[in-house]
């Protein structure tokens with residue numbers, strides 16, 4: 564991983580933290596994106612002390628705010644002439660509905676729009692650094708989601724888990740739509756389910772979610788070190804150098820839910836996401 568520059572969002576906790584530590588330990592230059600400067604600086608200092616890697620860079624952004632995603636991308640482009648891997652990992656599950664500063668529902672903004680916008684803003688740097696990789700951390704629960712095109716932000720009927728499932732389905736659909744557009748660029752894009760992992764994830768979920776998690780946790784949950792293996796594999800493995808537009812579970816490309824393959828829906832979501840992120844249209848080839 565020496566000479567590789569890897570950006571990881573949500574690097575202070577859970578899967579992002581394990582990925583950051585593992586890749587730092589292998590000598591990569593790691594750009595650590597955390598919600599606050601305090602968390603980012605502490606993460607950089609702790610990982611540096613543990614791994615001996617001083618080529619770590621701390622960045623802060625509230626990824627639910629589109630202006631923060633834009634200023635993060637500007638700083639990355641200014642400071643880093645190469646970007647080999649973009650690991651879109653940060654995510655939330657929220658018990659209650661909150662509007663972001665942009666007036667968007669927070670789960671959708673953080674889990675999907677931030678992946679979409681950050682990727683779009685960094686895409687030319689990734690292309691210049693090719694071969695390069697984009698990795699979107701989704702979830703198996705994408706299969707239980709649907710995209711409510713008439714009410715993406717669930718203003719009428721907010722359901723916490725459905726909001727999360729919808730955002731994770733959006734991750735998979737975004738991956739497939741982007742892979743089509745990146746054909747021939749040597750920039751690949753894949754997504755994954757990490758497993759059911761014992762992290763801090765869901766701490767802002769509903770009481771019912773937290774009670775259910777506490778009950779099943781000892782039986783079903785794997786630890787973050789195991790859970791991070793698929794995204795680490797997608798970051799570094801030479802075996803998947805050319806694979807793109809795939810969904811991975813336990814390091815293997817498998818089929819995602821039927822609903823995720825509907826090109827018409829992928830393109831509809833793509834256009835809506837561009838409008839919400841105030842981006843120009845990138846035509847489906």
Ligand SMILES: NC(=O)c1ccc[n+]([C@@H]2O[C@H](COP(=O)([O-])OP(=O)(O)OC[C@H]3O[C@@H](n4cnc5c(N)ncnc54)[C@H](OP(=O)(O)O)[C@@H]3O)[C@@H](O)[C@H]2O)c1
Pocket residue numbers: 572573574575576577578579597598599602624625626627628652653654655673700701702703756757758759760761762763764765
């Ligand atoms: N754990 C599981 O069982 C599981 C299963 C399937 C998929 N996933 C996916 O795995 C990814 C990582 O989750 P995890 O399990 O590692 O959970 P985690 O320990 O809660 O980590 C989530 C990370 O995302 C960051 N984040 C959330 N909202 C943010 C925002 N607005 N701005 C900046 N950073 C933000 C968090 O920062 P703070 O610490 O500041 O909150 C944290 O660093 C998520 O995309 C999740 O959907 C997890």
